[in-house]
Amino acid sequence: MFTGLIEEIGTLRRSARQGQAMVLIIEAKKVLEDVQIGDSIAVNGVCLTVIDYDQSCFTADVMPETFRHTTLHQLKPGQPVNLERAMSAKGRFGGHMVQGHVDTTAQIVKRESEDNAVYFAFTPQDLSTLKYIVAKGSVTIDGISLTVVEADEEQFSVSIIPHTLQETVLKYKFPGDYINLECDLLGKYVEKLLFYADGSDRQPASVSGSRSGLSRQFLLDNGF
Known part of the structure; x- marks a missing residue:
């Protein structure tokens, strides 16, 4: 980790x-x-x-x-x-939980300065990974924990402070270059769990063809 x-x-x-x-x-x-x-x-x-x-x-x-x-x-x-x-048990958790398990690569499509920051926009090779990327959420770019500025169905963006730019390889990266992308771990587990019904051992909906048992009524019945 x-x-x-x-x-x-x-x-x-x-x-x-x-x-x-x-x-x-x-x-x-x-x-x-x-x-x-x-x-x-x-x-x-x-x-x-x-x-x-x-x-x-x-x-x-x-x-x-x-x-x-x-x-x-x-x-x-x-x-x-x-x-x-790897993270030390005695260290501070300054970023977010990063596994080092890359989901896909992404191409830099924009790099521009904005006052003291540098704005980067990326298009993932696997566009399905964008479902895990949300505005103001966390994302990992070449191992760097960053906050997402914007995200849509085709690309996402981040804004880099001068210190991060100077101390990482992003200072050498420009439009056309590729980076390693790891999405936030939490979204992947939430998606997986939503495939399962109310505590049963049935297969995920993607395998069995059935819909998830999660519904508004299910949440109400269980105190949510």
Whole structure:
């Protein structure tokens, strides 16, 4: 679990690819301070497992599923990446609950300055993910916890303060570039639960073809 607060910008030193499998070697400093084999580090919002490390770099595997659904396969040696260690139980929860499980990639369709902020608009490759994105809700862009400004059926937007822009890879991103998108976890669970009727073990409506048992009367009967 992560918070979406980027700890540092690392650099991809080297990558090796075999089919749709990759090994990434990433140069870093802060995230290596207490690193151990098996630790989770989010790289541009993708949760990866440390399989090796030294004083300046860590190594992580990328499996085909991750290769296909994230931007990691687009990285070139020398490119910067957002890095965040898994959340510490002793730390502050400054962002929101981020799993590091990318839902889809999204293309930047607009970047413009507005006084001290920079406005970004995105179009997801999978438009169905927009149902989880709501105005003033949370969204994760390349591992960064951000607040949604606007959202419709085709795109959504966020506004970035100068500190966030300076301390993340968004300062290098422009229209046409792609980012990793993770929607708020809460909406996914709510949608899943709504598929089920009143505590029964019936299959979701999407599988069984039946409608959910959730109704106004059901909510009234159960004290809502």
